[in-house]
Amino acid sequence: MSVLITGGAGFIAPNLISRLLKRGDTVLAVDNLCRGTLSNLTEPLEHPRFAFAKVDLTDLGAYRSCLDGHTGIGPITEVWHLAANSDIPAGIADSSIDLRDTFMTTFNTLKVMAERGVRRILFASSSAIYGDLGERELTEDIGPLFPISNYGAMKLASEAAITAAVESFLESALLFRFPNVVGVPATHGVILDFILRLRDQPAFLEVLGDGTQQKAYLHVSDLVDAMLTIQARATRAKVSAFNIGSTDDGVTVRRIAEETVAVVAPQAELRFGTGNRGWVGDVPRFRYSTAKLQALGWRPSLDSMGAVRRAIREIAAQGRPR
Amino acid sequence: MSVLITGGAGFIAPNLISRLLKRGDTVLAVDNLCRGTLSNLTEPLEHPRFAFAKVDLTDLGAYRSCLDGHTGIGPITEVWHLAANSDIPAGIADSSIDLRDTFMTTFNTLKVMAERGVRRILFASSSAIYGDLGERELTEDIGPLFPISNYGAMKLASEAAITAAVESFLESALLFRFPNVVGVPATHGVILDFILRLRDQPAFLEVLGDGTQQKAYLHVSDLVDAMLTIQARATRAKVSAFNIGSTDDGVTVRRIAEETVAVVAPQAELRFGTGNRGWVGDVPRFRYSTAKLQALGWRPSLDSMGAVRRAIREIAAQGRPR
Numbered sequence: 001m002s003v004l005i006t007g008g009a010g011f012i013a014p015n016l017i018s019r020l021l022k023r024g025d026t027v028l029a030v031d032n033l034c035r036g037t038l039s040n041l042t043e044p045l046e047h048p049r050f051a052f053a054k055v056d057l058t059d060l061g062a063y064r065s066c067l068d069g070h071t072g073i074g075p076i077t078e079v080w081h082l083a084a085n086s087d088i089p090a091g092i093a094d095s096s097i098d099l100r101d102t103f104m105t106t107f108n109t110l111k112v113m114a115e116r117g118v119r120r121i122l123f124a125s126s127s128a129i130y131g132d133l134g135e136r137e138l139t140e141d142i143g144p145l146f147p148i149s150n151y152g153a154m155k156l157a158s159e160a161a162i163t164a165a166v167e168s169f170l171e172s173a174l175l176f177r178f179p180n181v182v183g184v185p186a187t188h189g190v191i192l193d194f195i196l197r198l199r200d201q202p203a204f205l206e207v208l209g210d211g212t213q214q215k216a217y218l219h220v221s222d223l224v225d226a227m228l229t230i231q232a233r234a235t236r237a238k239v240s241a242f243n244i245g246s247t248d249d250g251v252t253v254r255r256i257a258e259e260t261v262a263v264v265a266p267q268a269e270l271r272f273g274t275g276n277r278g279w280v281g282d283v284p285r286f287r288y289s290t291a292k293l294q295a296l297g298w299r300p301s302l303d304s305m306g307a308v309r310r311a312i313r314e315i316a317a318q319g320r321p322r
Numbered sequence: 323m324s325v326l327i328t329g330g331a332g333f334i335a336p337n338l339i340s341r342l343l344k345r346g347d348t349v350l351a352v353d354n355l356c357r358g359t360l361s362n363l364t365e366p367l368e369h370p371r372f373a374f375a376k377v378d379l380t381d382l383g384a385y386r387s388c389l390d391g392h393t394g395i396g397p398i399t400e401v402w403h404l405a406a407n408s409d410i411p412a413g414i415a416d417s418s419i420d421l422r423d424t425f426m427t428t429f430n431t432l433k434v435m436a437e438r439g440v441r442r443i444l445f446a447s448s449s450a451i452y453g454d455l456g457e458r459e460l461t462e463d464i465g466p467l468f469p470i471s472n473y474g475a476m477k478l479a480s481e482a483a484i485t486a487a488v489e490s491f492l493e494s495a496l497l498f499r500f501p502n503v504v505g506v507p508a509t510h511g512v513i514l515d516f517i518l519r520l521r522d523q524p525a526f527l528e529v530l531g532d533g534t535q536q537k538a539y540l541h542v543s544d545l546v547d548a549m550l551t552i553q554a555r556a557t558r559a560k561v562s563a564f565n566i567g568s569t570d571d572g573v574t575v576r577r578i579a580e581e582t583v584a585v586v587a588p589q590a591e592l593r594f595g596t597g598n599r600g601w602v603g604d605v606p607r608f609r610y611s612t613a614k615l616q617a618l619g620w621r622p623s624l625d626s627m628g629a630v631r632r633a634i635r636e637i638a639a640q641g642r643p644r
Binding site: 092095099103107110111129131140141142143144145146147148149150152153154156157159160161163164165166167168239241 | 414417421425429432433451453462463464465466467468469470471472474475476478479481482483485486487488489490561563
């Protein structure tokens with residue numbers, strides 16, 4: 001199996017690449033190295049079945065040339081499409097960021113797949129496609145889908161482009177709807193943000209909102225394990241969407257802040273804002289159903305709190321990113 | 323009220339423009355005149371409260387200049403966004419067509435609205451966002467949304483970009499999910515296609531598929547009436563989606579072919595293909611719920627068969643398009 005991974009130098013991909021190499025795949029990872037970094041790929045780069053190429057996937061000509069230049073890995077049999085903007089607030093300030101990095105990367109990936117006859121895609125979608133549906137339980141077939149961030153909108157747009165491609169040329173598509181994922185190599189997210197700010201200013205930590213925002217978190221090792229389990233066990237529908245997440249109700253920002261302070265700067269004072277939203281497009285609380293994934297017999301090894309605790313230790317140890 | 327209408331020279335907009343002028347609005351219509359034509363706007367162009375500008379909405383600079391050049395209509399208070407690719411099979415052959423004409427027109431419209439503080443949008447979405455959900459009843463909040471054409475995908479992407487914009491700057495968005503609409507000025511569609519082919523070759527009419535494909539049709543006059551009714555009566559949610567359509571189960575392609583032949587070329591022989599899909603991305607049959615619209619007290623004046631019959635006569639009378 002020869003696998004193309006987009007967003008290969010980001011947060012999730014390095015964790016996935018290790019597992020794919022272990023199962024015997026040949027892997028070509030591509031990334032524009034804007035948010036990702038080669039230092040995330042130190043181990044895979046030593047591996048004989050791994051190749052990396054720096055390319056901007058929004059440049060279709062460059063994308064094609066890149067694949068033409070890496071025929072050594074053999075015909076690509078499946079694409080794991082993970083490239084996306086990971087800075088949701090930035091995408092709210094400027095909608096062209098998610099258009100380009102979250103959607104056009106998908107659009108062009110489908111284009112090069114069609115041209116090369118690659119017929120299987122595994123896509124890193126997001127719980128952000130659901131928007132704010134209040135207290136309703138978010139199963140994979142809920143509606144209406146009214147995302148409230150450009151990130152969520154362009155993830156939904158990507159899903160839509162993929163399902164249309166299934167009708168025209170793809171053999172199958174798996175849509176993995178990611179929860180909040182924590183772990184290393186951290187490139188973004190609330191824990192990294194807290195740790196960096198505490199390093200700059202160990203006396204206090206200011207938290208956006210009143211700290212009651214509650215979210216479920218999954219450790220990246222569990223996320224990767226869930227994706228591979230779904231690929232191995234899901235029935236062969238042409239298109240399947242799976243929520244991936246923990247089975248608990250999540251943890252509050254207040255608890256994350258407290259845990260981070262305890263590990264990184266025990267003397268720091270915690271300061272909270274008001275309101276239960278950190279920023280525009282941030283859903284305060286939601287009930288994310290993972291029943292479909294659980295029905296495959298999969299359970300996360302860590303609950304939200306366990307994932308957060310492990311990630312705090314890992315991120316604190318990873319040193320300051322470039 | 324000063325209204326911007328995109329896709330202003332196409333099929334739906336001229337019908338809407340007459341009604342908006344009648345209710346006292348000032349209207350600026352924009353169109354790239356690729357599929358639309360100025361001859362569709364002969365009447366409005368005589369009206370003192372109407373202006374037209376030719377502009378490619380996918381060119382953001384040109385879009386901005388166009389609006390800057392038409393300040394005579396006063397500050398725009400709402401946008402009716404109707405511009406889109408209307409040739410679904412063309413968009414299946416080349417995904418960049420719907421990306422550009424169906425999605426990027428929406429993306430840029432939201433951009434210029436944000437820049438100018440225009441906070442209300444009314445969007446021509448489509449039943450194509452629902453994809454093929456089998457025999458399930460298509461209510462506005464059904465899921466999952468797996469469109470099977472690039473057209474449907476880019477309409478769903480447009481909805482998503484709009485709902486994200488509601489979270490950031492729009493005051494309200496109405497998403498009208500159009501059914502198959504018939505009437506004049508016809509620019510595309512099965513009836514026009516049949517009539518043009520019968521004019522070229524009055525001896526026979528070849529129908530794609532076995533003719534059992536069944537769809538609901540709405541006459542454009544009813545469509546416009548429904549949109550204005552929804553705008554007037556719907557409760558003030560920030561985002562609302564409404565299926566618009568007839569209340570019947572629709573008519574088969576076979577019946578449309580028979581009616582068209584009867585009006586245009588009574589001697590023509592009907593020839594059917596096999597299978598119940600005309601082309602990739604064409605949903606053979608679906609149950610489109612308009613209960614939400616009916617709850618506003620609205621009913622179409624013509625059922626599917628009535629709409630088709632009237633449209634056949636109108637299109638036969640409109641002469642050959644350029």
